[in-house]
Amino acid sequence: MIRIQDLHKISDYEWEIPKSYRQDMRVAVRLFVTRRLLEAALQDLSIEQAVNAATLPGVVEPVVVMPDMHQGYGFPIGGVAATRYPNGVISPGAIGYDINCGVRLLASTIPLEAAEERLDNLANALNHYCPSGVGSEGSIHLTTAELDAVCRQGARWALKKGMASEEDLRRTEENGCLEGADPGKVSQRAKQRGMAQLGTLGAGNHFIEVDVVDQIFDREAAAAMGLQEGMLTLMIHCGSRGFGHQICTDYVQDLQSAVKRYGIQLPDRELVCAPLDSPEGQNYLAAMRSAANYAFCNRQILAYHARRAFEEVFAGSGLRWQLHQVYDIAHNMGKVESHEVNGRKLKVCVHRKGATRAFGPGHPELPEVYKPIGQPVLVPGSMGTASWVLIGTEDSMTRSWGSTCHGAGRVLSRNKAKKDFRGERLRNELEQSGIHVRAGSMSGLAEEAPMAYKDVDEVVETVNGAGIARKVARLRPVIVIKG
Amino acid sequence: MNKAGFEELQHTADWALRVWAPDRAELFRQAALGMNTLMGLNFEEEAGGRVDLHLTAEDDESLLVSFLNEILFYLEIDRIGFEDFPLKLNGNRLDAELWGKPIRSIEKPIKAVTFHNLVVERGADGLEARLVFDV
Numbered sequence: 301m302i303r304i305q306d307l308h309k310i311s312d313y314e315w316e317i318p319k320s321y322r323q324d325m326r327v328a329v330r331l332f333v334t335r336r337l338l339e340a341a342l343q344d345l346s347i348e349q350a351v352n353a354a355t356l357p358g359v360v361e362p363v364v365v366m367p368d369m370h371q372g373y374g375f376p377i378g379g380v381a382a383t384r385y386p387n388g389v390i391s392p393g394a395i396g397y398d399i400n401c402g403v404r405l406l407a408s409t410i411p412l413e414a415a416e417e418r419l420d421n422l423a424n425a426l427n428h429y430c431p432s433g434v435g436s437e438g439s440i441h442l443t444t445a446e447l448d449a450v451c452r453q454g455a456r457w458a459l460k461k462g463m464a465s466e467e468d469l470r471r472t473e474e475n476g477c478l479e480g481a482d483p484g485k486v487s488q489r490a491k492q493r494g495m496a497q498l499g500t501l502g503a504g505n506h507f508i509e510v511d512v513v514d515q516i517f518d519r520e521a522a523a524a525m526g527l528q529e530g531m532l533t534l535m536i537h538c539g540s541r542g543f544g545h546q547i548c549t550d551y552v553q554d555l556q557s558a559v560k561r562y563g564i565q566l567p568d569r570e571l572v573c574a575p576l577d578s579p580e581g582q583n584y585l586a587a588m589r590s591a592a593n594y595a596f597c598n599r600q601i602l603a604y605h606a607r608r609a610f611e612e613v614f615a616g617s618g619l620r621w622q623l624h625q626v627y628d629i630a631h632n633m634g635k636v637e638s639h640e641v642n643g644r645k646l647k648v649c650v651h652r653k654g655a656t657r658a659f660g661p662g663h664p665e666l667p668e669v670y671k672p673i674g675q676p677v678l679v680p681g682s683m684g685t686a687s688w689v690l691i692g693t694e695d696s697m698t699r700s701w702g703s704t705c706h707g708a709g710r711v712l713s714r715n716k717a718k719k720d721f722r723g724e725r726l727r728n729e730l731e732q733s734g735i736h737v738r739a740g741s742m743s744g745l746a747e748e749a750p751m752a753y754k755d756v757d758e759v760v761e762t763v764n765g766a767g768i769a770r771k772v773a774r775l776r777p778v779i780v781i782k783g
Numbered sequence: 784m785n786k787a788g789f790e791e792l793q794h795t796a797d798w799a800l801r802v803w804a805p806d807r808a809e810l811f812r813q814a815a816l817g818m819n820t821l822m823g824l825n826f827e828e829e830a831g832g833r834v835d836l837h838l839t840a841e842d843d844e845s846l847l848v849s850f851l852n853e854i855l856f857y858l859e860i861d862r863i864g865f866e867d868f869p870l871k872l873n874g875n876r877l878d879a880e881l882w883g884k885p886i887r888s889i890e891k892p893i894k895a896v897t898f899h900n901l902v903v904e905r906g907a908d909g910l911e912a913r914l915v916f917d918v
Binding site for chain 1: 791793794795796797798823840841844845848849852856859860890891892894895896897898899900901915917918
């Protein structure tokens with residue numbers, strides 16, 4: 301087990317595990333944490349999993365871990381690893397089963413006090429229009445050809461169907477579509493799972509939230525994003541549903557033999573990988589991009605449904621019900637990006653699992669509106685607490701592979717949370733504090749109790765203090781929809 | 784302690800299970816029963832159809848993960864589950880005739896069965912495996 305003495309303190313917000321800590325490490329691990337968060341992280345296997353990630357062939361210094369880290373499987377949640385392109389490896393387990401799980405934020409100009417009497421109706425309407433829960437199916441049943449089109453076009457498919465605007469796409473990571481997706485590399489099983497689930501939220505920690513902008517920290521950035529204090533916003537957190545889960549399952553299984561073929565030694569079989577330039581690596585990359593595009597399209601369709609709910613509730617009220625997109629960002633993804641390493645441009649595959657891309661000001665991949673300020677970073681908190689809007693910085697580009705945190709991060713096991721909290725009681729407490737809750741499963745609600753998570757404010761203060769993101773606005777929930 | 788069984792282990796973000804049994808076939812059966820329990824499956828009364836599984840893999844761990852993922856697939860696509868898992872193992876081949884039942888409700892789904900630190904090994908209680916599920 302790793303002890304605090306094994307780490308070097310660099311600053312109040314940054315620690316390092318040197319490459320010498322374990323013989324099979326190829327690079328050091330850099331942790332963006334306070335001492336308190338570090339001590340909490342040492343209670344589970346998250347840091348050991350980060351050390352394991354530092355053994356991946358072709359990994360470039362350093363592997364990075366965010367303050368919301370927690371134990372995952374193979375690779376820690378909150379981890380970032382960049383591998384040299386094209387002869388480093390790509391690892392499906394280092395991206396996760398919910399490929400392109402991510403967050404979308406839309407903003408309104410509806411003041412909370414004017415909407416308060418309608419919030420219950422709004423919760424019902426959102427719950428009605430946005431299908432959620434286990435194995436939920438939406439109103440869209442795709443043919444194989446349509447599913448292939450979604451894989452290739454991502455959110456643009458929704459634009460062609462009248463469920464998106466060009467502005468929505470401009471304010472989405474990669475304009476809502478990764479190049480290089482190939483549905484021919486996706487199994488029939490994954491396609492079967494994907495056909496009926498487009499436009500659905502699913503279950504687990506996924507949610508739709510209506511928040512109010514509680515506090516603004518950066519007026520210029522908030523104005524560029526269209527965020528105003530006291531106004532309602534809508535946040536969507538979900539991913540590629542069963543389609544992505546099956547793609548990851550298929551490739552984690554297939555690559556078990558590839559690692560032997562390429563003579564790759566790994567400390568954990570969930571980290572299976574293949575060289576990026578191998579047929580196996582290329583096939584996974586093409587399939588993973590298909591799932592990523594499915595997820596961009598999924599969140600776009602959910603946003604379309606949410607807009608219908610807002611229209612139904614607020615049309616005729618004298619309030620402007622329109623929701624404009626702030627941004628849509630992934631936090632489980634593998635992306636080929638160019639980064640500066642030791643003064644030279646290097647092409648790498650950045651694996652982010654439970655970590656958000658956070659490009660700084662001026663980055664060519666940002667839409668014009670965000671080039672002067674940096675990329676919006678959306679950080680959902682635990683249910684009933686707060687969520688945050690941040691922006692990427694120059695420092696995030698040079699110190700954390702253009703990445704930052706993605707949420708609050710769990711501290712309590714699901715098993716313990718279910719034992720300690722009752723879903724019905726939790727719902728009542730949230731309702732009493734003015735949060736309208738719609739949840740499909742009470743035990744699922746108990747597992748997501750706010751007390752099972754770290755304090756999101758502390759996580760945000762850490763990345764802000766470390767300089768790998770900057771605070772823009774804090775959001776407070778008023779409606780929570782959970783599957 | 785029973786000769787075969789399963790118990791939930793603590794895991795921060797996901798679900799984990801320790802499974803033990805005197806032989807491989809029973810170990811696989813216990814793993815599937817444990818997964819049913821974690822998900823909180825409720826079955827309808829009516830009988831469903833028969834599902835034949837024929838799987839091969841290069842080792843016990845891959846075969847176990849394949850088998851459990853196969854069950855998750857039927858659960859999501861056909862909304863059927865299985866109350867029991869009679870199966871035969873011959874080397875790296877698994878054959879099972881399973882009787883499915885429609886699912887009335889699931890408390891919490893599992894996205895996938897992982898290979899994280901998975902080893903099928905001989906322990907004090909016979910064969911043992913620790914499984915981590917992504918939820």
